[in-house]
Amino acid sequence: MIQASGLRKQYGETAALDGVDLHVRKGEIFGVLGQSGAGKSTLLRCVNLLERPDAGTVTVDGQDLTRLGNRELNQARQRIGMIHQHFALLSSRTVAGNVAFPLEVMGVPRAERERRVAELLDLVGLGGRGNDRPRQLSGGQKQRVGIARALAGNPAVLLSDEATSALDPATTDSILALLKRLNTELGLTILLITHEMNVVKAVCDSVAIMSGGRIEESGTIAGLIRTPGSRLTREIFPLPAPSPGDITLTFTGHADEPVISEVVRKFDADINVLGGAIEDLAGSRVGRLRVTLSGDPAALTYLRDKGLLVEVAS
Numbered sequence: 001m002i003q004a005s006g007l008r009k010q011y012g013e014t015a016a017l018d019g020v021d022l023h024v025r026k027g028e029i030f031g032v033l034g035q036s037g038a039g040k041s042t043l044l045r046c047v048n049l050l051e052r053p054d055a056g057t058v059t060v061d062g063q064d065l066t067r068l069g070n071r072e073l074n075q076a077r078q079r080i081g082m083i084h085q086h087f088a089l090l091s092s093r094t095v096a097g098n099v100a101f102p103l104e105v106m107g108v109p110r111a112e113r114e115r116r117v118a119e120l121l122d123l124v125g126l127g128g129r130g131n132d133r134p135r136q137l138s139g140g141q142k143q144r145v146g147i148a149r150a151l152a153g154n155p156a157v158l159l160s161d162e163a164t165s166a167l168d169p170a171t172t173d174s175i176l177a178l179l180k181r182l183n184t185e186l187g188l189t190i191l192l193i194t195h196e197m198n199v200v201k202a203v204c205d206s207v208a209i210m211s212g213g214r215i216e217e218s219g220t221i222a223g224l225i226r227t228p229g230s231r232l233t234r235e236i237f238p239l240p241a242p243s244p245g246d247i248t249l250t251f252t253g254h255a256d257e258p259v260i261s262e263v264v265r266k267f268d269a270d271i272n273v274l275g276g277a278i279e280d281l282a283g284s285r286v287g288r289l290r291v292t293l294s295g296d297p298a299a300l301t302y303l304r305d306k307g308l309l310v311e312v313a314s
């Protein structure tokens with residue numbers, strides 16, 4: 001749905017994007033995670049050509065945006081919704097007036113506009129609040145208005161620029177749940193940028209970790225969790241540096257299977273647990289355990305055959 005290749009953007013001495021490739025599949029929620037200054041906002045702005053990359057191409061829904069002139073680009077942007085950290089609502093307009101704004105720009109007739117605005121406000125849980133002013137709303141409600149406005153043009157893609165960073169944890173959860181519902185019910189593809197791992201853990205199917213204008217690692221969460229040495233896994237499950245011989249076990253969906261006690265019985269092994277945690281990620285339960293194991297080394301093969309990722313520190 002979104003394909004960016006070889007993106008470069010230079011600001012003076014700073015390479016904000018230093019050769020970025022991104023592939024977001026239709027219907028997924030893709031998170032770009034990175035610290036301040038990593039280049040996330042620049043990447044997002046290059047995806048809808050608010051910022052023109054110095055090099056590289058961006059294709060959205062089959063259309064190469066980098067080849068379009070201004071008029072065609074404006075049209076293409078109607079299929080790309082965007083939500084912002086500080087909501088970017090017009091304070092002089094009512095809630096309904098804010099959501100209607102892009103429809104006015106598109107020349108949608110008044111009756112159709114009013115019907116569509118009411119439908120969108122219902123969709124985001126703000127039915128009946130159309131005549132309020134933005135200042136009468138909480139942060140979470142303002143972001144719901146932002147989401148309704150972003151969906152007005154029936155976009156194929158929604159871009160989210162730190163949409164929950166200004167919100168408290170409970171409100172963040174409710175906005176993420178709304179994004180997930182829109183993703184599932186409307187099949188909406190979402191590209192979000194965030195500096196919060198919790199956002200990635202809560203809703204993302206795939207992730208790219210960005211640093212210094214480059215993507216360090218990217219893929220589906222399920223795939224990265226099974227990749228030895230993955231930075232995502234290390235960040236989600238922080239464990240102290242292993243000593244030589246320490247074993248790190250990563251298991252997905254084995255919650256009902258007592259694999260550890262099986263190994264102890266079958267291989268007459270002793271297992272000493274040094275640390276670990278369990279997290280719900282991309283719809284499955286994932287656990288990571290640091291252990292020492294003594295006994296028959298065939299125990300490791302057994303664990304691998306059971307589908308666990310087994311990493312032995314050298």
Ligand SMILES: Nc1ncnc2c1ncn2[C@@H]1O[C@H](COP(=O)(O)OP(=O)(O)OP(=O)(O)O)[C@@H](O)[C@H]1O
Pocket residue numbers: 011014015016034035036037038039040041042043195
């Ligand atoms: N318009 C600009 N002019 C000059 N430098 C810029 C501009 N926009 C971004 N930069 C620089 O490019 C780098 C990447 O910035 P960017 O805003 O994309 O990072 P970010 O990961 O989104 O960080 P943040 O979360 O703080 O916004 C930074 O060093 C920033 O100072």
